[in-house]
Amino acid sequence: MEKNEIVRLVKERSGTDARKCMKCGKCSGRCPAYHDMDIKPHQFVSYIEKGEIDKLMQSKSLYTCLSCFACVERCPRGVAPANVIEAVRQEVIRQQGGNKIMAETVPSMIDETIPQQLLVSMFRKLNK
Amino acid sequence: MKFSYYPGCTLKTKAKELDLYGRKSLEKLGVDFEEVKEWQCCGAVYPVSRDEVATKLSAVRTLASAKQENAKLLTLCSACHHVLKRVNDDMKNDDNIRLKANNYLGLDEPYQGETEVVHYLELLRDYVGFDKIKEAVVNPLKGQKIAAYYGCLLLRPSETLKFDNPENPSIIEEFIKAIGATPVKYPFSNECCGAYVSATNKEIAVKKSTKVTDSAVANGAEKIVTACPLCMYNLTENGNKKVPVYYFTELLAEALGVKE
Amino acid sequence: MQKIGVFVCWCGSNIAATVDVKKVAEVLKAEPGVVISENYQYMCSENGQALIRNAIKEHGLTGVVVCSCSPRMHEATFRKTCESAGLNPYMVEIANIREQCSWIHKDIEEATEKAIILGRSAIAKLKLNAPLTSGESAVVKRALVIGGGIAGIQSALDIAEAGFEVDIVEQSPTIGGNMAKLDKTFPTLDCAACILTPKMVDCAQNEKIDIMTFSEIESVKGFVGNFKVQIRRKARFVDEKKCTGCGECMQKCPSKKGLNDFNMGLNTRPAIYIPFAQAIPNVAIIDPEQCLKIKNGKCGLCAMKCNVNAIDYTQKDEIIEREYGAIVVATGYKPISLENFNEYGYSSYKDVVTSLELERLMNAAGPSDGHLVRPSDHKEPKVITFIQCVGSRDTSGCGKPYCSKICCMYTAKHAMLIREKYPDTEVHVFYIDVRTPGKNYDEFFRRAVEQYGVDYIKGMVGKVYEENGKLMVQGSDLINNEQVVIPSDLVVLAAAIEPNPSVRNIATMVTASIDTNNFLTEAHAKLRPVESPTAGIFLSGVCQGPKDIPETVSQASACAAKVIGLLAKDKLKCNACVSHSDEMLCTGCSVCANVCPYGAITYVDKEFRLGGGKTEVRRVATVNDAVCQGCGACTVACPSGAMDLKGFSNKQIMAEVDAICKR
Structure with missing residues (x-):
């Protein structure tokens, strides 16, 4: 797929308008996973608007974002940085060989305490 | 008023007794409820991408089934609640998702978000009333200092969930008071525990959960109470291990005298 | 036979770039009744107006249509022009081919066609116009x-x-x-x-x-x-004419727990109080919610103490x-309520204050006599963090979409004053943009940074929380691409203002x-x-x-x-386009009087001849021309069609609509 088309799709799937961002950085000021991210929430919004999808698709933040929606909750402009991160992650995972976890590895993770909820959500987030 | 009860996968299997405590408490409080027939997993995470429809279908089936029973959908787990409420919102407000989901499911009557999704805690606050619970309590947890832990999924995004004030929630504190204990205020009750990332990156979960549990302990908490099995797991396994974490139904059952 | 003149304005390129003005003039010239149709670059200019005046005199025009900008812009201009040439000013109609045509269309052909239609519509209305004269009313000085x-x-x-x-x-x-x-x-x-x-x-x-x-x-x-x-002069329970503002009553009042509004609720005041030392009028007032005498009849100390008998508990x-x-x-204005901004901890922590509260904390007449201390323990804060744009520029629904305009400057002021008076205090300011247009404004802000060493951090705050007795301000530092946490003693929120x-x-x-x-x-x-x-x-x-x-x-x-x-005027010209009732149709139902926002309509009993020597007395509406503002509400409300507006009669409006629909 052509790069611009990926950018368009990611924007569409995110359902958020990056142009509304006023670059205040509140999302990144609130983010609990900030220190585990190479590209920060506000940068996801900025880069997607600039069309720099390659950078985003290689970011480790895709797997450290906790999906806690704090950035979405607090944005003064109604932008949803977490939705952009999610849409980029979806794009990565949907590509051929993009699965980050295989069904076969799940059984080995099961122990006495781990709740199904954790396994299902992990699998849903990392496998298409 | 009738409630279709949706226990969710974790509470139905791994944490059976928490579901049981929930049911017994409902019976004690005189709530008319029945488990959703042939319920399916909600999907565990809300599919954020606007083009994801198939992953929302199981939630829609549950919602439609509650509609058929002419009942409100009562959820016990925060994640189930989050997914069901948000998918319901999509079915109400997103023409594209509503159309496609209905095309897939081919229900007798298209589902358009008619069902009201109610969390167990909302039921306690809005339908039973904390005053009533206070009256029904036989073993007040007197003198216990308990910290409420909300996490993320109950509160955010508040625009859709409309559960409580997203930055200064109070429903679990009210619950703690109703069962006779003393709520402990600390600043991280709505901060993430590490969520599903703990499966692949334990280090992050340890950081997040430790921050929460440390703060709760520093503010004098002897127990933490939560409404999400995943939060409970993370805070217990990845937290500072200095404070026990309980599911709210257990404390409720104990106070109501229905815990075996 | 009417003689109508049409004058099409180019408005420079404003109209002429999108509308073929020459064609409009040409086509409208062929309309029945039109004797002259001209176009000109700026019809509102002296030359343009002369063109109209000359045409009126030369052709004996009975009415004028100007195709130009909105009537809100130049209707008055062209009415004056025509009046000076001897034409009744209400025989002028404006076809708005700028705001309603050239500015909103791109295609020349389409816009030209629309301009012609608008011109025709104005001509159709003009044909039904009648000369109007406006009355006069006195001005209350x-x-x-x-x-x-x-x-x-x-x-x-x-x-x-x-x-x-x-x-x-x-x-x-x-x-x-x-x-x-x-x-x-x-x-x-x-x-x-x-x-x-x-x-x-x-x-x-x-x-x-x-x-x-x-x-x-x-x-x-x-x-x-x-x-x-x-x-409504609300009861203050103190006779304003008698009270001398001596303040004796305030000293004696035993009910001292009212929140002091003037100090933003940072301290208390008695039930009888003078808001502040320089209040005008310098007269006491009783808060009835708090006064023991008014609430349960027990007390009356202030009345006993008052030398001039100014206290009146029964005042209404x-x-x-x-x-x-x-x-x-x-x-x-007032600052917005901060209930939607709990992430900043305003409702949870006493030492998170608004800027207006800080004004009182720094004011010599404030609750701490100008000694800046934090509200919780009255200790001097050593680290103060300001957060700007709290609720301003917020389109999420929590705040206000506009910039409150004053916060950047007053925050710089606060920061500077604090560093001046308490040099060992650290001051941080989180900002999105610093906006300082105004004479000597940016220089002022830069002084805070350069001379007073205030630390400006570009980025917003995500959360304020308490840890070990400090208010931890967690936010973005976008310049350094870091998330910072600043342990502070006092946090000041620049709350948006609202009317x-x-x-x-x-x-x-x-x-x-x-x-x-x-x-x-x-x-x-x-x-x-x-x-x-x-x-x-x-x-x-x-x-x-x-x-x-x-x-x-x-x-x-x-x-x-x-x-x-x-x-300064003794008389004002009234609006000539007033409403009037057709007495033969009026049933006296009162609907028009009820909708009239100006109270211009009254009713009279009038005798009407029925023929055959018989008469009947009916109640009919009459309009006070001096009061009617011509809003037209009565004409719409009238169930029998008796109310009509001069200059905008139903017939005229319908003629306009017909002209637009007719191709």
């Missing part, structure tokens, strides 16, 4: 100023200075408004009280000014030059009625329009900024839009100039 903050004070002083009487109606117990609460003012750092209180005293001493505090507008009737206003609200020629709305909530009610009473943010709308954003679209209503200060003190004072004086211009 007294102005009402609603709101006694700096805006209202300045407007009132200027109007009084010109020799006209003016009443200030203020809802709180003293004039002075928000400015009276401020410590110092930017950009010169003079003390607010030092520059405001002399003006307050001037108001009190000026014979032309009548101050009514603790009073509210109850109703407004009438129209420009002739407003009738009812004012009183409603007075006055007449005014002009009304100035100067209702001001005082009373303005909604007042806007309804004076029929002034209001925007989605509750700011009053001006008649023209650039050219008529201090007038409301409703004649005789003027706007002063923040009720029209966020502004600082220098701007407010400028606008207040501009507003006064407009009021003086109005009050």
Whole structure:
């Protein structure tokens, strides 16, 4: 797929308008996973608007974002940085060989305490 | 008023007794409820991408089934609640998702978000009333200092969930008071525990959960109470291990005298 | 036979670039009744107007259609032009081919066709026009100023200075408004009280000014030059004429736990109180919710102590009625409620304060006598963090979409004053943008950074929480691409400002329009900024839009100039386009009188001949031409079609519509 088309799709799937961002950085000021991210929430919004999808698709933040929606909750402009991160992650995972976890590895993770909820959500987030 | 009860996968299997405590408490409080027939997993995470429809279908089936029973959908787990409420919102407000989901499911009557999704805690606050619970309590947890832990999924995004004030929630504190204990205020009750990332990156979960549990302990908490099995797991396994974490139904059952 | 002249304006390229003006003139020339059709570059220019005047004389025109900009812009101009050439001004029709045509279309062919249709429609209406003359009404030479903050004070002083009487109606117990609460003012750092209180005293001493505090507008009737206003003088339980402001009663009052509004609730006051030392009027007031005597009949100490017998526990609200020629709305602002911003901890932590609360904490007359201490433990804060744009520029629904305009400057002021007075205090400011347009404003802000070493951090705060007795301010530092946490002793929130909530009610009473943010709308954003679209209503200060003190004072004086211009006239020309009732159709049902916002319609019993020598007496509506503003509400409401508006009759409107639909 052509790069611009990926950018368009990611924007569409995110359902958020990056142009509304006023670059205040509140999302990144609130983010609990900030220190585990190479590209920060506000940068996801900025880069997607600039069309720099390659950078985003290689970011480790895709797997450290906790999906806690704090950035979405607090944005003064109604932008949803977490939705952009999610849409980029979806794009990565949907590509051929993009699965980050295989069904076969799940059984080995099961122990006495781990709740199904954790396994299902992990699998849903990392496998298409 | 009738409630279709949706226990969710974790509470139905791994944490059976928490579901049981929930049911017994409902019976004690005189709530008319029945488990959703042939319920399916909600999907565990809300599919954020606007083009994801198939992953929302199981939630829609549950919602439609509650509609058929002419009942409100009562959820016990925060994640189930989050997914069901948000998918319901999509079915109400997103023409594209509503159309496609209905095309897939081919229900007798298209589902358009008619069902009201109610969390167990909302039921306690809005339908039973904390005053009533206070009256029904036989073993007040007197003198216990308990910290409420909300996490993320109950509160955010508040625009859709409309559960409580997203930055200064109070429903679990009210619950703690109703069962006779003393709520402990600390600043991280709505901060993430590490969520599903703990499966692949334990280090992050340890950081997040430790921050929460440390703060709760520093503010004098002897127990933490939560409404999400995943939060409970993370805070217990990845937290500072200095404070026990309980599911709210257990404390409720104990106070109501229905815990075996 | 009518002789109509059509004049098509290019408006430079504004119209001519999108509309083929020559073609429009040509096509309209062929319309029946049109004897001359011209086009010209600027019809409103002296030459353009001469063109119209000459044509009227040369061709003996009976009516004129000008195809140009909106009638709001130049209808008055062209009416005057025609009048000077001997034509009745109401025989002029404007076809708006700029705002409603050239500006909104791109395709020349389409726009030209539409311009022709609009021209035809105007011609069709003109054919049914009749010459109208307007009556006159007297002007009441007294102005009402609603709101006694700096805006209202300045407007009132200027109007009084010109020799006209003016009443200030203020809802709180003293004039002075928000400015009276401020410590110092930017950009010169003079003390607010030092520059405001002399003006307050001037108001009190000026014979032309009548101050009514603790009073509210109850109703407004009438129209420009002739407003009738009812004012509710709320019971203050103290006789204003007798009280000397000695303050003895305050000392003796045993009920001392009321929150001191003037100090933003940071300390308490007795049930009987004078809001602050320089209050005008310097008269006590009793809070009935708190007064033991009023609440349960036990006490009465203040009455016993009062040497002049000013206390009256039985005082009741009183409603007075006055007449005014002009009304100035100067209702001001308040900071927004911060209930939607719990991430900053305002409701959880005592040491998170708003900027207006900080003003009181720094003010020598404030709760800590000007010694800056934190509210929780009265200790001096060593690290202070400011957060800007709290609720401003917020389109999420939690705050206000606009920039509150004053916060960047007052935050710089606070930061600077603190560093000046307490040099060992660390000051941080989180900002999104620093906006300092204004004379000496950016220089002022830079001084805070360069001379006083205030730490400005570009980024917003995500969360404020308490840890080990410190307020931890967690936010973005976008320049360094870091998430920072600043342990602070005091956090100051620059809360957005919003119009005082009373303005909604007042806007309804004076029929002034209001925007989605509750700011009053001006008649023209650039050219008529201090007038409301409703004649005789003027706007002063923040009720029209966020502004600082220098701007407010400028606008207040501009507003006064407009009021003086109005009050200087002895007579006002009334609107000629008034409504009238066809007595043969009128059934006297009262619907029109009920919808009339100006009270212009009354009923009379009239005798009508039925034929055969018989008569009957019927109740019919009559319109007071001097009061009717031509809004047309009655014509729409009238069930029998008896009400019609001169200059905009039903027939004329239908003729316009027909001309548009006819191809």
